[in-house]
Amino acid sequence: MNSNGEATGGAEGAYDPRRQFAEECRSHRELYPPGPLNQTQLAKLASTSKSAISRVETCMGPIPSGLPARLDQVFSTDGLFKRLYEEITAQSFPVHSRRRIELEPKAVSISAWSPTVVPGLLQTAPYARALLREGDPRASDDEVATLVRARMARQEVLKGNSPPDFSVVICESVLLRNVGSPDVMREQLSALLAHGSRRTTVLQVMPLCAETHGLMDGSMSILTTADGPPVIYTEGIRSGTIIEDPSTVRHLSRSYDVLTASALSRDASAHMIRKLMEAS
Template identity: 40%
Template sequence: MANGIDPSTSMAALFGARVRRLRTAAGLTQAELGRMTHVVSTRITQIERASGARPTLELARTLDAVLGADNLLVELWPYVYREAFPDWSRAFMAYSERAVSIGEYAAHVVPGLLQTEAYARAVLSVGLTLSSDTQLEERVTARMGRQGRLGSTDRPALWVVLDEAVLRRPVGGRAVMREQLERLLEAAAEPHITVQVLPFDQGEHDVMGGSLTILTLPDGSEVVYTEGAHHGQLIEDPAEVRRFSVTYDRLRAAALPPLMSLDMIRSVMEDNPRGAKVPSRSERRRVAQEQLQQSGGRQLRGGGRRVPRRRAGP
């Protein structure tokens, strides 16, 4: 325990304990380390004591290089960074890292897991809580880092339903948006990723006010995250989760089938004003039900009712 600070109390405390241990091993004083990393010695004191502002990503990288930490401090930094978020937000991030499948409906922008760096920077730059360019780069880095799980051995299945507005809004300008649409097409080619588009002609639906994410955990339980322009809510109550699960099933059934969705994405990317041919609702429902059955999803009846699987045993 360094200077009476218990490293198990927080990630900031753990980060500070590692900095102090590395600094001591290198035979440096706090003042010397401060000069080498271009910060005042009191900043090093704050980091080691987990007091004051959390270290920036740039400072974490500098400390790592100066102390020869072999990327340890850089790898710890995202966890320190997350502690600035509300409890429900950190809980959602933790659930996301464990999820075996992720279902998302995006009303306004491409989900973070599929964003390009340029698109993410454009989206994050308009946040009301953004205070500096450094904070923007930290958020972009954290978002890009979370995408790594899609390429890991324990990668989750990802099913994304995009409102047509997501495709039509040129976030970051046309060049950035074209790159983003190309990214969607590339992602949809992966066997564990499905992308659908909910066209404008579908009309009103239950999630018009924001976005929806459903996470399925290793034990089969589910949690839901809903998000609006300036708020988010984590939902764990089983009854509420089931209600949102049915809503998501209905969105998938109403959306264009995956292949037709990709046609629409290509059409928008190529700036084709006529767009892809949109099939009738009955045809979309038929194709969607077949796809859900093939993917092991829930079967849908007319009117959007869910037919639960029969479970063995009591």
């Protein structure tokens, strides 16, 4: 599976955060202190539909991204449903990338370099679908749709009232490469402009005319959490590695600093993206 694909199921009886989410929802609903709630009553309190609650409790289909926080609020569960949702999202990805997926929601700062495709945190659904379809031509439409939902759910880390500081450098070739169709690329370029306009995001383009730099071999993310030192995630086609060695992290972080100094400015990058979008 692609590095953003689903993991295979574990042994029978193994811990399943999706099943745990369903059981916790049902249990808290039935043991609600003022009195048991039926699914319709919980749906009203959680600003969703009865059918959504039913699907959650029977493990049918995806969990709406905003529902875990609302359930925590209704049941005063101090982030229980949010934590389970993060585990569910992490398990939608292969083993080698789960540590990164688990760290992203906790990060106060994320810095990324992508020389080949738009980073997953910034992809539109049609762009992601085109990549995933080409990555596994034998996958069914439902399987691809599940992978797209997992990738879109991952983007929740950049939303909300307190998103991490996000810095991203994208190679110009990523903007020039046609993924899906011209319409898909126009939508993706427009989304990049919107992301780049956020106060917590710095988006830069590395022009093709730039000199050789130390991160030409592959993509990289630097993740910094409030309670630990920075770690680096590097990724290949079907592999990924978390780097925690302090000296290696410092070396690669310095290479990223040099990369940002060599890239176009924030405004010049937006200008390039806008011109490409208008010309497409």
